[in-house]
Amino acid sequence: MQTNIEFREWADEHLPEVLKAQVLSFLRIIWPDGFTGSNRFRDWTSHPDLRPHHLLYAAGSQLVSHLEVVTTTVSVGGENYVVQSPTAVMTFPAFRGEGWAGRLVAAAVARIDAGQADVGVLTCGPHLVDLYSRAGWEIAPGATILAGEDGSTWVSDDVLLTRSVGPRSAAFKASLREHPMRVADEW
Numbered sequence: 778m779q780t781n782i783e784f785r786e787w788a789d790e791h792l793p794e795v796l797k798a799q800v801l802s803f804l805r806i807i808w809p810d811g812f813t814g815s816n817r818f819r820d821w822t823s824h825p826d827l828r829p830h831h832l833l834y835a836a837g838s839q840l841v842s843h844l845e846v847v848t849t850t851v852s853v854g855g856e857n858y859v860v861q862s863p864t865a866v867m868t869f870p871a872f873r874g875e876g877w878a879g880r881l882v883a884a885a886v887a888r889i890d891a892g893q894a895d896v897g898v899l900t901c902g903p904h905l906v907d908l909y910s911r912a913g914w915e916i917a918p919g920a921t922i923l924a925g926e927d928g929s930t931w932v933s934d935d936v937l938l939t940r941s942v943g944p945r946s947a948a949f950k951a952s953l954r955e956h957p958m959r960v961a962d963e964w
């Protein structure tokens with residue numbers, strides 16, 4: 778039994794099946810809404826179109842904590858922006874409160890800052906804002922999100938957080954104070 782916990786990262790297509798299965802199982806239990814209807818047998822963690830990049834801690838084949846950075850395009854006030862977002866953030870209960878997710882959020886920030894996105898965005902429950910703000914994410918007060926083809930407002934208590942990355946970040950954040958953020962689908 779391996780007990781030393783190591784940082785690993787993989788592009789989606791290279792994520793070992795044993796680790797992917799643990800991420801998927803966690804998602805299916807914690808966020809069941811993403812696994813209904815035609816997604817009942819979903820075998821992807823984030824849609825491959827979002828080019829997920831997995832950052833994780835594992836002890837051998839045992840997953841401890843995981844996060845994936847996805848890349849997509851959103852529109853605000855009629856302008857398109859390339860955004861990167863940490864999602865599927867999870868730590869198995871036995872390892873919580875030891876800073877694993879915080880370290881993965883910091884690693885995600887380093888990756889996003891070094892990438893080509895216009896801006897970083899994520900949503901989280903109000904109780905988790907501290908986890909992300911410690912790593913440099915900022916609350917976008919009052920921001921609304923329109924998701925899906927029908928553009929129905931994402932009714933949720935989640936908070937939208939942003940991180941300035943490229944030169945268009947300031948325009949994105951200013952526009953977000955006036956207009957909703959439109960996303961093709963929730964991620």
Ligand SMILES: CC(C)(COP(=O)(O)OP(=O)(O)OC[C@H]1O[C@@H](n2cnc3c(N)ncnc32)[C@H](O)[C@@H]1OP(=O)(O)O)[C@@H](O)C(=O)NCCC(=O)NCCS
Nearest residue numbers: 866867868873874875876877878879880900901904907908
């Ligand atoms: C949220 C989660 C990933 C945190 O993982 P973790 O490895 O324990 O996180 P860390 O040890 O790095 O940081 C813990 C911090 O997260 C925050 N936090 C985590 N869970 C919390 C909760 N239920 N209520 C309040 N704060 C919480 C606190 O700010 C805490 O800070 P502290 O160490 O100063 O107390 C983990 O609890 C989890 O998997 N939860 C279920 C899935 C989930 O909600 N994912 C986040 C989606 S945005």
